[in-house]
Amino acid sequence: MPVIKAFDLAFGRISAPDLDRMEAFLTDFGMIRAERTKRALYMRGSDAAHHIHVTETGEPRFIGVALAAGSFEDLEKLARLEGASKIEDIDEPGGGKRVRLCDPDGHRVEVVHGIETLEPIPVTRPAVNCGNDKTRRKGALFRVLRGPSQVKRFGHFVLMSRNFERVVAWYRETLGFLPSDEVYSGEKNHLVGSFNRLDRGGEFVDHHAFFCIRGEKEGLNHLSFEARDIDDIMIGHEHMAAKGYRHVWGIGRHLLGSQVFDYWADPWGRVFEHWADTDVLDASARPQLNEAGAALDGPWGEPIPASFMGHATP
Ligand SMILES: [Fe+2]
Incomplete structure (x- = not known):
């Protein structure tokens, strides 16, 4: 049994030397400022989470990720682990409590509870008249406006590691992640990638967090970050391209997880993804084993750039 089963992802935390530039990028990417202090920028999506991304002032660096615990008791369990912080009050907008952990590669992992929520931002998207029901948009005219994507929530984080087995095991044993799809290269026991989802029992969750x-x-x-729908990915792409940001990969559909995706680099080369339409699994799904070459070829879209799987920002 894992120490806890994390309930959700909360936010990513990075640093950047220029919060104005970072805010402009994230705004064009489709987030909205929740709060900004002298030393950090807190951005939200349209869902109720107070923030889904934190940028601290400093040299460009990946600091870590935060996950939401399902209960305060789960923080107590984590605080008993060797190397964990005690339960702390979060001295940041939104408040709440947290325990700070360190993964085997030294990235900070915050497990948070009780951060204030905000009123969700209403986002209306036209229903789609395709498939068997062509009357979802009865009498209404389809008018989608240009602009940034409308980011809903933080969907997943991706780490590269030399200590692959230790890192994957740590996230599973500490936070309850479950394998959804694994990828091998050469021998079947030589894993090169592992997609892991949250364990919410019988509740269906994203293919990977x-x-x-x-x-x-x-x-x-x-x-x-999850965008509203497939149109929203396309609209966001046009907007980011018009603003001159560096495009990394997309648009396409992944084979594993099946999301429609698009990747962009921030001004310091950190990669941010928009996606929509993921597979969802409950805790009963068995992991699938996939060969690396075929697994990274989606059914359509731009092929994966050679540099993509080798990309990691410290
Ligand atoms: Fe991704």
Whole structure:
């Protein structure tokens, strides 16, 4: 049994030397400022989470991720682990409590509870008249406006590690992650990637909240955020391209997890993904084993750039 079963992802935390530039990027990416202090920027999506991304002032660096515990008792369990902090009051906008842990590669993992929520931002998207029901949009005219994507929530984080087995085991044993799809190269027991989802029992959750890549570097491969729908990915792409940001990969559909995706680099080269339409699994699904070459070829879209799986920002 894991120490706890984390309930959800909360936010990613990175640093950047220029919060104005970071806020402009994240705003164009489709987030909204929740709060900004002298030393940090807190951005939200349209869902109720107070923030889904934190940027601290400093040299560009990946600091870590935060996950939400399902109960205060889960924080107590984590605080008893060797190397864990005690339960702390979070001295940041939104408040709440947290325990700070360190994963085997030294990334900070905050497990939080009781952070204030905000009123969700209403987002209306036209229903889609395709498939068997062509009357979902009865009498209404389809008028989608240009602009940034409308980011809903923090969907997953992807780390590269030289200590692949230790890192994957740590996230599973500490936070209850379950394997959804695993990827091998050469021998079937030589895993090079592992997609892991949250364990909420019979409740269906995203195919992965954490993907780990075996690699020569240690660090962040990308942070990923759910957009409203497939149109929203396309609209966001046009907006980011018009603003001159560096495009990394997309648009396409992944084979494993099946999301429609699009990847962009922030001004310091950190990669941010938009996705929509994921597979969802409950805790009973058995992990699948996939060969690396075929597994990374989606059914359509731009092929994976050679550099993508080797990308990690410290
Ligand atoms: Fe992703």
